[in-house]
Amino acid sequence: MKKRLTVMISMLCILMNFSGCEETLERDETESYNQEFQNPDGDTKKKPTPTVRPTPTEEPEESVKMVPKVTQPLSEETTEELAEVTKEVEEPEEPVIQPAKEEKTAEGYILDRSDNVLYLDLENTGSRTYPEEGKDRAVAFDISNAEIILTNPGQDVPNSNPTNVSCTVSVTYYTEDGCNIATAVSGDGCEQGMVTYVSTGTIIDWEGNLVTLELTEGDYAGTTETFDIAGAYVSGELTSGSVAGVTYYIKESDRIAASLSVGGYEKEAQ
Known part of the structure; x- marks a missing residue:
């Protein structure tokens, strides 16, 4: 019995020694590996880079996958409206050029004057052959913004204003909305008496x-x-x-x- 116990103790010691030897061997191999990449001057050689395996990408779950957006086609009417708007933006409107007003010139005898309106006889531009002549054919001219021109300011003229009644004047004017708008009125300021x-x-x-x-x-x-x-x-x-x-x-x-x-x-x- 004593002999058997001795044998078992011996085997246990052998196992323990063997295990210690393996640990020592592994430590020696590691130190030997580190020393292998050092030169005598102390410079460390580049160790081989360990290979890194890529981590496999997980496929997204079915519930979170991107779904392409579906755009509804525009109606023909909407497309035309967008085209018009785009055209207006790209092509600015050209300025509207007002046509030049056609000016005319007429000569007449002043039958009457009311504020800034002259009533002229364009048929007989001189002296009246009888009282009230031309009243039935009077033509109105607005002289609100007209230039008044005295044609002979150096002469001895009874009136300095050529727009007095019984004077003969020349009128430059244009017609707008049926009204005769004078731009200039000129005359010598001499009143015309009635012919007797x-x-x-x-x-x-x-x-x-x-x-x-x-x-x-x-x-x-x-x-x-x-x-x-x-x-x-x-x-x-x-x-x-x-x-x-x-x-x-x-x-x-x-x-x-x-x-x-x-x-x-x-x-x-x-």
Whole structure:
């Protein structure tokens, strides 16, 4: 029994020694490996780089995979609207050029003036042949912003303003919305009096406000004319064969007497 125990103890010691030898051997091999990469001067040689195996990439779970976005196609109407907007942005609008206003020139006699409006007779631009001539054909001109030009400022002119009634003017203007807009008004400022005639003749006949004379001197001498004396001043008695002088104007072929003198007494006709 004692002998068997001794053998077992011996085997245990052998096992322990063998294990210690393996540990010593591994430590010696490690030190020998480290020393192998050192030179005598102490420089360390580059150790071989260990190979690193890539870590396998895990596939994303099915629930988190990216799904491509599906875009709905634009309607034709929307596409056209976008095209118009793009065109407006890319092509700025060209400035609108207003057409030049066509200017005209007219000459007329000033029949009347109201504030900044002149009423002109464009048919007869000179003296009136009878009162109120041209009133039925008056043409209005707005002179609010017109340049007023006196054509002969160096002369002795009764009026310094050429836009007075009875003056003849030249007007430069354009038409806008049916209105004549003057840009310039020029004239000499001389008023035009009414055209009158003076004749002398023999009274042939009279009836009411009509007197017939055989004209011997002055205007229309050698003719026989009938005069309307309704608004005239008459001097003397109207008798057949008497000599009378008459001042008158002509309106549409009618002779309208301003005055009639017979024998030196002047009175208003009845």
